[in-house]
Amino acid sequence: MVDDGLEYRIGHSPDPDDAFMFYALTKGNLETDNRKYGHVLLDIETLNKHAQNGEYEVSAVSIHSYPLISDKYHLMNCGASMGEGYGPMLISKEMISIEEAKKRKIAIPGLGTSAYLALRLAWGEVDVEVVPFDEIMPRVLSGEFEVGLIIHEGQVTWKDEGVHLVQDLGIWWNKKTGLPLPLGGNIVRKDLGIEECEKITEDVKNSIIWSIENPDSSLEFAKKWGRGIDDETNKKFVQMYVNKRTIDYGIEGREAIREFLRQGIEIGLVRSDFDVEKITFVGSGE
Numbered sequence: 001m002v003d004d005g006l007e008y009r010i011g012h013s014p015d016p017d018d019a020f021m022f023y024a025l026t027k028g029n030l031e032t033d034n035r036k037y038g039h040v041l042l043d044i045e046t047l048n049k050h051a052q053n054g055e056y057e058v059s060a061v062s063i064h065s066y067p068l069i070s071d072k073y074h075l076m077n078c079g080a081s082m083g084e085g086y087g088p089m090l091i092s093k094e095m096i097s098i099e100e101a102k103k104r105k106i107a108i109p110g111l112g113t114s115a116y117l118a119l120r121l122a123w124g125e126v127d128v129e130v131v132p133f134d135e136i137m138p139r140v141l142s143g144e145f146e147v148g149l150i151i152h153e154g155q156v157t158w159k160d161e162g163v164h165l166v167q168d169l170g171i172w173w174n175k176k177t178g179l180p181l182p183l184g185g186n187i188v189r190k191d192l193g194i195e196e197c198e199k200i201t202e203d204v205k206n207s208i209i210w211s212i213e214n215p216d217s218s219l220e221f222a223k224k225w226g227r228g229i230d231d232e233t234n235k236k237f238v239q240m241y242v243n244k245r246t247i248d249y250g251i252e253g254r255e256a257i258r259e260f261l262r263q264g265i266e267i268g269l270v271r272s273d274f275d276v277e278k279i280t281f282v283g284s285g286e
Contacts, residue, residue: 007036008200011050011059013184014041015152018060020222020238021079021246024210025203027221032203043133044151044184045110057189058200062110063182063257064117064264067274072190074197075257077249077284078205079186082256086240087170087181088115091163092147093140101166102126107140107148109133114183115151117264118169137161151183179256180245188282201283208246254281 010025012018024030025037040056048065050056054072066075090101105127108116119126131139133151140148140163147166173181186204188197211218215235222238223231245253258279264270280286 007038008057009038009040009055011040011042011047011056013044013047013060013152016222016238017081017240017242019224020211020218020242021204021208023218023221024207024214029210030203030206033199035200035203037203043109045112045130045133048110048112051187054189054191057192058204059187060184061187062112062114062117063185063260064114064270065112066185066187066279067261067264067270068112069187070274070279073187074190074194074280074282076186076188076201076204077254077281078201078208078247079184080182080246080249080253080257081184082245082249082253083170083173083181083183083240084243084245085170085174085180086168087173087183088118088149088151089168090119090147090166091137091140091150092166093143093163094146095164096146096166098123098167101147104146105129107131107136107145109136109149109151113151114181114260115149115169117260117269118173118181119149120267120269121263122167122169122172137163177256177259179259180253182253182257182260185257194282197282205247205283208242212242212247249281249284254279254284254286 010022012022022039026039044062047059048061051059051061051069051073092101102123108128108130110116110130136148136150139145170181188200219235219238258276261270261276265272
């Protein structure tokens with residue numbers, strides 16, 4: 001339990017969809033009994049690494065990284081970022097084929113990201129270099145990298161930046177599996193006890209619902225983390241990744257996570273002893 005003066009820390013990315021989801025908790029717009037929340041904003045690869053040490057009570061993480069922290073955290077059944085026929089994109093400065101792009105060094109946002117696992121599932125072994133996510137597009141445009149793997153609002157703004165799309169991994173995954181592409185999820189630390197984990201998950205779920213039902217103020221807050229994007233781009237990006245499946249993964253969403261990790265095991269990027277059938281989705285009723 002949280003005593004007076006203490007709070008649970010929520011680690012999440014400084015991007016519009018996370019800001020939108022957590023707005024109501026950030027501003028104290030919800031009744032959460034004695035549970036208080038503080039927010040730590042870090043890029044997703046840093047959050048993945050911090051979660052390995054159990055740093056925060058609640059955190060956003062890449063689904064790809066969850067097996068490494070499953071001893072410390074449960075997955076919530078809400079807060080997912082899933083690509084519904086869209087997802088991380090491979091982009092280039094000059095028009096280039098997929099086969100040619102595979103031969104180039106690719107700037108990626110992190111080895112623990114779901115974007116990287118999706119890339120490896122689609123393209124196999126490739127030469128990569130980790131680059132902060134917000135530097136990938138500029139460094140492709142500068143010619144430092146011929147190919148980059150972009151996430152966050154870059155998936156909406158890339159046309160305006162003057163780059164070319166090599167492949168949308170969300171489209172590739174959906175055609176292959178018929179499922180949404182699971183990218184990010186929210187986790188809650190097991191040592192809090194399952195009852196407290198359920199209450200915290202309900203708070204996060206209610207925060208998402210509040211923002212969906214009160215979009216104007218939530219979108220205005222979210223825009224602060226959009227790195228200069230306009231209102232329409234902000235709204236479009238948030239609506240891509242905050243929707244009904246964000247409130248509840250549903251059977252299809254939970255299966256998408258299991259299948260994504262199964263395929264990761266098959267190519268050696270997810271630990272082989274991880275049992276996808278034993279994932280606890282807190283708040284799902286499973």
